[in-house]
Amino acid sequence: MRIIPVGLRALLVELPEPAHTHALVAELDRRRERGELPGVEDVVPGELTVLVDGLDDPAGLAAQLTAWRPTSVRPPDGPLVEVPVRYDGADLAEVARAWQVPEEEVGRIHSAPEYRVAFCGFAPGFGYLTGLPERYHLPRRAVPRTRVPAGSVALAGGYAGIYPRDSPGGWQLLGRTDLVLFDPDRDPVALLTPGTRVRFRDVGR
Amino acid sequence: MSTGRFVEVVRSGALSTVQDLGRPGHAHLGVPRSGALDRPAHLLANRLVGNPADAATIETTITGVSLRVGQAATVAVTGAWAPVTVNGRPVGWSAPVSVPAGARVDVATAKRGLRSYVAFSGGIAVAAVLGSRSTDLLSGLGPSPLAVGDRLPLGEVAGPPAPVDVAPTGTLTEETTLRVTLGPRADWFTDDAPGILTGAGYRVSMLSNRVGMRLEGPALPRRIGGELRSEGVVLGAVQVPAAGTPVIFLADHPTVGGYPVIGVLHPDDLPLAAQAAPGTPIRFQIVEGARKGPFLYRKR
Numbered sequence: 212m213r214i215i216p217v218g219l220r221a222l223l224v225e226l227p228e229p230a231h232t233h234a235l236v237a238e239l240d241r242r243r244e245r246g247e248l249p250g251v252e253d254v255v256p257g258e259l260t261v262l263v264d265g266l267d268d269p270a271g272l273a274a275q276l277t278a279w280r281p282t283s284v285r286p287p288d289g290p291l292v293e294v295p296v297r298y299d300g301a302d303l304a305e306v307a308r309a310w311q312v313p314e315e316e317v318g319r320i321h322s323a324p325e326y327r328v329a330f331c332g333f334a335p336g337f338g339y340l341t342g343l344p345e346r347y348h349l350p351r352r353a354v355p356r357t358r359v360p361a362g363s364v365a366l367a368g369g370y371a372g373i374y375p376r377d378s379p380g381g382w383q384l385l386g387r388t389d390l391v392l393f394d395p396d397r398d399p400v401a402l403l404t405p406g407t408r409v410r411f412r413d414v415g416r
Numbered sequence: 417m418s419t420g421r422f423v424e425v426v427r428s429g430a431l432s433t434v435q436d437l438g439r440p441g442h443a444h445l446g447v448p449r450s451g452a453l454d455r456p457a458h459l460l461a462n463r464l465v466g467n468p469a470d471a472a473t474i475e476t477t478i479t480g481v482s483l484r485v486g487q488a489a490t491v492a493v494t495g496a497w498a499p500v501t502v503n504g505r506p507v508g509w510s511a512p513v514s515v516p517a518g519a520r521v522d523v524a525t526a527k528r529g530l531r532s533y534v535a536f537s538g539g540i541a542v543a544a545v546l547g548s549r550s551t552d553l554l555s556g557l558g559p560s561p562l563a564v565g566d567r568l569p570l571g572e573v574a575g576p577p578a579p580v581d582v583a584p585t586g587t588l589t590e591e592t593t594l595r596v597t598l599g600p601r602a603d604w605f606t607d608d609a610p611g612i613l614t615g616a617g618y619r620v621s622m623l624s625n626r627v628g629m630r631l632e633g634p635a636l637p638r639r640i641g642g643e644l645r646s647e648g649v650v651l652g653a654v655q656v657p658a659a660g661t662p663v664i665f666l667a668d669h670p671t672v673g674g675y676p677v678i679g680v681l682h683p684d685d686l687p688l689a690a691q692a693a694p695g696t697p698i699r700f701q702i703v704e705g706a707r708k709g710p711f712l713y714r715k716r
Contacts, residue, residue: 255672
């Protein structure tokens with residue numbers, strides 16, 4: 212673990228493996244509830260980092276955290292969300308070629324594993340999902356699209372994701388879902404939060 | 417013309433948005449903080465008209481805004497210095513001004529600075545989204561930027577206007593000096609990168625917006641060439657994209673980023689960044705962190 216100051220009021224904690232980020236976030240939540248983290252506004256997990264922003268005493272927390280040991284290596288199970296997908300995305304043929312499988316196989320491969328939200332970002336409700344076997348990892352598109360429609364199910368690098376709203380984007384588009392990922396009038400506002408488990412279900416074209 | 421507790425947009429200007437103190441606390445869901453870029457100016461405008469700190473104001477960009485009030489109200493304009501008129505007559509800037517029902521308040525093009533804040537007694541009372549009325553340009557949360565004909569409701573008047581004629585404010589200068597603490601990814605850059613950053617060779621780019629202040633000037637050379645795994649980023653982060661020219665993250669910044677952050681602005685200098693118009697020379701000054709010397713803890 213390495214703890215780096217970020218400006219005057221934040222710390223970035225680097226962790227050796229993704230599972231530790233979940234454990235640290237849970238630990239920080241516990242300390243926050245006990246009132247031990249005055250001023251904290253945001254705790255933002257990344258893949259191998261946790262950002263703690265809004266600290267009154269960053270050096271104090273840094274000193275405290277050196278004594279902390281991750282208690283659970285396996286992240287706690289979040290709720291399971293099932294995502295129905297029509298696998299008819301604009302990049303389906305390209306992904307099938309890259310995976311060297313027929314187009315019909317892409318949905319089966321993509322919907323086979325159980326995914327987990329590692330962290331959020333890019334847009335409200337956009338979760339970075341881990342769980343796709345490494346041999347299916349693909350780079351981003353060389354030229355990003357200026358508009359990716361809301362509900363697009365996509366992948367890039369080691370991640371799968373779902374675009375919550377129309378936005379620019381460079382991920383490979385596999386299909387789409389009608390599921391509403393983010394709704395500020397709903398509680399919870401985001402369907403996919405860090406730790407949430409996700410299963411994609413192929414509902415045909 | 418109807419009267420009532422509202423303001424109507426007569427001229428929207430280049431970009432006018434509703435802003436308050438933003439929506440911190442949702443970054444883990446990918447929701448930007450947003451909120452007034454020049455927070456002290458926003459708070460002063462609210463104080464002048466007797467509003468609480470969390471009331472919403474209108475943030476303008478360069479070319480000001482024109483608004484008609486439905487009912488008599490108190491208005492104050494702060495931030496970027498701009499001529500202010502009520503029904504065509506010059507009135508005070510950075511001062512509480514009483515306006516009658518149906519009056520037109522004009523904020524002209526800023527003579528110095530970039531963003532003015534227009535507060536009305538009662539505050540702009542559009543519906544809050546996740547606890548804030550702020551327009552977030554990156555994610556589209558909150559009300560759309562103002563358009564001609566929009567009617568914005570005003571809230572209940574909370575208190576009397578401030579008993580002052582004019583409030584003193586800082587002076588906006590021709591050149592902006594921004595203090596920066598190095599890190600978290602300063603070690604991704606070569607040893608001469610901090611010297612290039614402080615070498616006074618930057619100007620604010622036309623491509624700047626509420627998401628980030630883009631700069632024109634020398635690229636910062638990288639020592640580590642690889643990809644950074646996406647990580648949380650803070651307000652005021654000086655991020656360096658692949659092309660090497662730094663971008664300062666302002667209130668609507670994305671919550672995570674994949675390019676290294678060489679340093680972070682001193683929080684007291686964020687309002688200066690908010691007021692630096694395109695073309696303004698930017699000088700960076702590297703300062704120490706909160707504690708004397710860097711602190712870096714390692715553990716096996």
